[in-house]
Amino acid sequence: MRVLASEANKHVGETIEVKGWIHRIRDLGQVVFIVLRDRSGEVQIVLDNNPELSLESVIKIEGNVIINEKSPGGVEIECKDLTLLAPAAPNLPISVNQNLDKLSLDAILDNRMISLRNTKIRDIFLIQSNILKALSSYMHSQDFSEIKTSKLIGSGTEGGTGLFSVEYFDEKVFLAQSPQFYKQAMVSSGLERVFEISHAYRAEKHETPRHLNEYVSFDVEMAFIETEKDLIDFEKGILKHVFEELRANCSHILEKFDTYLPTADEVDKFPIIEHSEAKKIISKEVGHRVFEINPEGERVICEWAKREYGVEAVFINAFPRKKRPFYTFPDGLKTMSFDCIFRGLEITTGGRRINEYNMMLETLPRFGMTPEGLGDYMDIFKFGCPPHGGFAIGVERLTQKILGLSNVKEASPFPRDRKRVKP
The missing domain is CATH 2.40.50.140 (Nucleic acid-binding proteins)
Incomplete structure (x- = not known):
């Protein structure tokens, strides 16, 4: 045996x-x-x-x-x-049993079928497997139903930009950017609490250490919330569980990557800062006024949080309406929305959604949209939709920041970007 x-x-x-x-x-x-x-x-x-x-x-x-x-x-x-x-052919294209730190990322990805055998690279995906397991187990423990929604959509209902088109028999369809509208439909079906872990697609011409065109999204949607702070509290519970499971099951890998995971008490200390206040903090830190929270700003505010609160994460909420999707619930000129910035990188976006039909009708013209353009989506609200909201966490980004990887592509076994569609 x-x-x-x-x-x-x-x-x-x-x-x-x-x-x-x-x-x-x-x-x-x-x-x-x-x-x-x-x-x-x-x-x-x-x-x-x-x-x-x-x-x-x-x-x-x-x-x-x-x-x-x-x-x-x-x-x-x-x-x-x-x-x-x-038998294995001699003369491996790259050395599997050596430290690959001296190889470029392109060399590692160009030889992906072999580089995956390197134990430290393989450990990245053992960590990711445990992250996925922890996410799923926590959601089931909280009475959420797991769903799987279509990744082929007939139109760009979230705005129509950044979509990959696909030939589908005699018509053109698109790869879904997120399961957002399907999540809302399932919440309104009476399930109330749903989640999905699946791929999402963004046809954005980025070439940065933080972007993938195909990524794994952990999506959450839940009914009967009041504000985005209910969602923030729930995400804190998720992160506590993930971190605790990794400490229990993957301590040897965490040691290999010389990384530290926040304790439950430290997660509770993640501050909640309004968007306008976050810009002021960043402006003061960098010595000049900032008008957008860009990647540099995300890094700066996490450094500020580490100094002021002893943690490397911030929840930024109350974004202006113009910076959030049309379905985000308004609060005056602000919205009940938030981002989670962890170790200098946005890993989560979410918020409460508009659930009232008349409010949706009033909102659409602000974004140059019409009810007709949204098709079946409007039926969710027309026929009774509970107050609800949700968020999405990028699994590769979370993996990247947990292990301290320099590029999110390292956290994808077969990354897809502008130049790479194989292996």
Whole structure:
């Protein structure tokens, strides 16, 4: 029966079977050491002669487990039998078992099928898997229903800009920027609380360390809220849970990336700053008046929060109406909306939505829109829609900031940007 590499130390004195990839070979003449890698970690194999196999070949080993404190896990396996399951071609395009920090991001992504085998890169996606698991488990614990909505839409109902068009039989459709309207429909169906984790698409010609054209969006929508602060409190609960799960299950990876996650008490300290006040703070910090909260401003206000509150995050709320989508609930000249800025990067946008039909009719002309242009969407409000709101968290951005990655593309296994559509 197969034993994982990380569990070999539980079988000292026994004969076990391990399967995995040849991660490293050291030939000392009379003895050969192979480090075998599997999903759990590494274990050292001792052989009498060199099997003449290349790195990354997939093998099965049967052998006795003995103690060797200098080996990974404190044990090694004396090989009795080696079976080659899949040979690897020699001359890897990049070295899998070395530190890839000296390689450019383009080189890593150009060789993505191989670079994913590097254990530190692979750990990024183990962290991301645990983030997704924590997000889902928390939402189910809070009585949310998980939904999956279409990514093909007939028109650009969120404004029509930044859309990818797709040939769909005899007509042109678009890739959805978000499940926003579908979330609202499902809330109004009586489910009240829904969430979705799925891809979203933005045809924006960005080439920055913070943008992807295809990304994973964690979307939340909930009924019977009063203001955006209900949503902020709920997001704090989500972040506490995610951070706690990562500390419990991935501490070895967090140590490898030398990163720290906020405690529950620290998440509670994330300040809520109105948009106008945030601009004043940033202006004072940079020494001149700012009119927009740009990426530099997001970095500056997080540095301010760290100094003033001991945390690296800020919730900015009360955005002006002109800076929010048409469906955002107005509060005078402001809106019941917010962003969460975490470690210098916006990871969340959300707010309360307009739920009253007449208010929607009054709002649309302000944005150059008509009820006819929104089609079926207007039925949500025409036939009774509860007060509601929600938000979306970019999963790659959250992963990026948790691990301190320099570019969001590192947090996508197969990133899509203006230049990259493969592998």
